[in-house]
Amino acid sequence: MGTTKTQIFTAEQNQLATILKVLANPARIAILQHISCQKDCICNDIVEEIGLAQPTISQHLKELKSIDLIEGEISGKRVCYCINQKKWVEIQAIINDFFNKTNVNCC
């Protein structure tokens, strides 16, 4: 036990849960907001902005990359992170689909 029983759910349910899990953290939300309002989205700037240790930020960036929500472009010794616009819109649509297709008829 301790693990989610993914086998008993549909691919769509698991996919949505995976996406939401990546988003469900204030540090990752803050990172996305910071990246989005910066022209230069250098990793080190994020570390200074957010106030968590550099390895912690690096780990959060890795998780955001795991669902292709952000992309990191190496530029010299720095890495410039940006949001994957296509995926951003796609994920918003998946979430809205869930909210819209889930009928709300109370008993």
Added chain:
Amino acid sequence: MGTTKTQIFTAEQNQLATILKVLANPARIAILQHISCQKDCICNDIVEEIGLAQPTISQHLKELKSIDLIEGEISGKRVCYCINQKKWVEIQAIINDFFNKTNVNCC
């Protein structure tokens, strides 16, 4: 360690993370979908539908209730669960706000 450092984030960031965390589980997604398409949303039906043990379902329902996303109405020895429509729409708006207000300008 092991805990999220909520102190360093804004109330909005923490609130969004809390909401997404409740949604970020396939069992809870399946529960919401099942409740929504049923006229009778009896707890026991959910247990049989989802395929997880009764205490596990009860715990998931508790988490959904923690953000007022569902309501349980006691009817005899049964409890009839339904989605809180007002909160449902409210939460969808909060999430869309995040997606819309987060500008996507790549570097």
Added chain:
DNA sequence: ATTTATTATCGTAATATTGCAATATATAAA
């Protein structure tokens, strides 16, 4: 009053997540 059915709570085990220090890696600068 006793039994049965439904839901909630408690306790516990297994696994996941969060965060950081130490360290590795890689590039730029001196």
Added chain:
DNA sequence: TTTATATATTGCAATATTACGATAATAAAT
């Protein structure tokens, strides 16, 4: 080449989450 800077990875400790058996609580049925 050495040093400094930026990022990633590893290993670990603390806490959170998921799931379930056992049990409690409550109400209907007998």
